[in-house]
Amino acid sequence: MNTSALHAQLPHTLRQTNLSALGQHYQGKVRDTYRQGDRLVLVTSDRLSAFDHVLTTIPFKGEVLNRLATFWFERTKHIVPNHVLDVPDANVTVARACEPFAVEVVVRGYLTGSLWRDYQKGTHTAYGVPFGDGMRKDEAFPSPIITPSTKAQYGQHDEPISEKEILAKNLASARDWARITEAARGLFLEGQKWARTRGLILVDTKYEFGKVGDELYVIDEIHTPDSSRYWVADEYEAHFAKGEDQRMLDKENIRQWLIRERGFQGQGTPPAIPDDVRVELAEKYLAAYERITGTPLALNVGDVHARIEKNLKARGYL
Ligand SMILES: Nc1ncnc2c1ncn2[C@@H]1O[C@H](COP(=O)(O)OP(=O)(O)O)[C@@H](O)[C@H]1O
Numbered sequence: 001m002n003t004s005a006l007h008a009q010l011p012h013t014l015r016q017t018n019l020s021a022l023g024q025h026y027q028g029k030v031r032d033t034y035r036q037g038d039r040l041v042l043v044t045s046d047r048l049s050a051f052d053h054v055l056t057t058i059p060f061k062g063e064v065l066n067r068l069a070t071f072w073f074e075r076t077k078h079i080v081p082n083h084v085l086d087v088p089d090a091n092v093t094v095a096r097a098c099e100p101f102a103v104e105v106v107v108r109g110y111l112t113g114s115l116w117r118d119y120q121k122g123t124h125t126a127y128g129v130p131f132g133d134g135m136r137k138d139e140a141f142p143s144p145i146i147t148p149s150t151k152a153q154y155g156q157h158d159e160p161i162s163e164k165e166i167l168a169k170n171l172a173s174a175r176d177w178a179r180i181t182e183a184a185r186g187l188f189l190e191g192q193k194w195a196r197t198r199g200l201i202l203v204d205t206k207y208e209f210g211k212v213g214d215e216l217y218v219i220d221e222i223h224t225p226d227s228s229r230y231w232v233a234d235e236y237e238a239h240f241a242k243g244e245d246q247r248m249l250d251k252e253n254i255r256q257w258l259i260r261e262r263g264f265q266g267q268g269t270p271p272a273i274p275d276d277v278r279v280e281l282a283e284k285y286l287a288a289y290e291r292i293t294g295t296p297l298a299l300n301v302g303d304v305h306a307r308i309e310k311n312l313k314a315r316g317y318l
């Protein structure tokens with residue numbers, strides 16, 4: 001890939017937005033949301049978060065995430081209604097404001113990542129999901145499993161929670177939880193099916209759901225490299241047989257760099273990220289976009305905030 005556009009974009013990345021005329025502002029780790037009555041304007045910034053800390057910005061990351069979420073919402077809207085109302089800019093989604101469930105619905109096709117670490121320690125039982133004994137790292141489950149977690153505050157880690165606790169704490173009613181898990185499975189299977197046609201494995205992912213009245217919606221983002229793990233399909237068997245790590249297209253790349261190069265796993269002050277690493281990560285996000293959608297992203301170097309303002313004004317949101 002020609003990285004000159006990525007270097008050129010470094011001074012223009014979107015770190016934060018100042019669009020208070022849009023409504024009440026809430027800054028998440030990655031997205032800035034503005035509330036306008038029953039609508040939310042979600043601006044996906046270029047912020048990179050890992051281990052629950054914001055570390056730096058990555059050129060074109062917000063655009064890649066918002067475009068991918070849009071792509072996936074469009075492809076899955078026959079399975080479950082989603083929150084999207086309009087996409088007035090590459091980084092912006094106007095969404096139906098929903099009453100969110102305070103549960104992250106994690107769906108996993110393979111025993112890997114934090115769940116593999118839990119499995120080795122014997123703490124994987126916290127999700128209340130039955131597991132076979134003697135499974136290997138990166139082994140596929142007979143069918144996808146759901147390992148829910150709580151939605152933690154900034155700087156804290158999400159905690160595993162079982163279906164029993166979700167119902168006991170009334171985080172969702174039994175009827176809603178049944179609808180949520182059915183929707184999550186349906187979305188995940190559709191995601192896996194499409195990923196396969198693109199030579200990828202959708203390994204696991206996280207969904208958030210919300211309601212308006214009695215209507216259930218999938219909200220936030222879906223099947224992006226920030227919320228999902230993707231592996232390269234035709235290399236899976238060989239790596240699995242040798243017990244090697246899989247080739248991945250997701251955020252695990254930066255987690256491993258932080259651990260390997262800086263000894264950082266979330267404790268203490270996060271390290272500075274050199275520009276070359278930011279550019280390399282931008283390449284990964286762009287490669288993921290191209291792999292998943294089959295289309296390369298046209299890179300428009302320039303001020304993202306100014307473009308967003310212009311597009312929002314043109315569409316009457318500002
Ligand atoms: N349609 C929606 N209705 C209500 N809340 C939403 C909707 N879509 C996304 N959200 C919330 O907006 C926030 C998006 O910002 P994000 O950077 O992902 O935050 P976080 O740091 O909590 O992950 C999240 O808290 C998410 O739950």
Ligand SMILES: [Mg+2]
Pocket residue numbers: 028030220
């Ligand atoms: Mg989030």
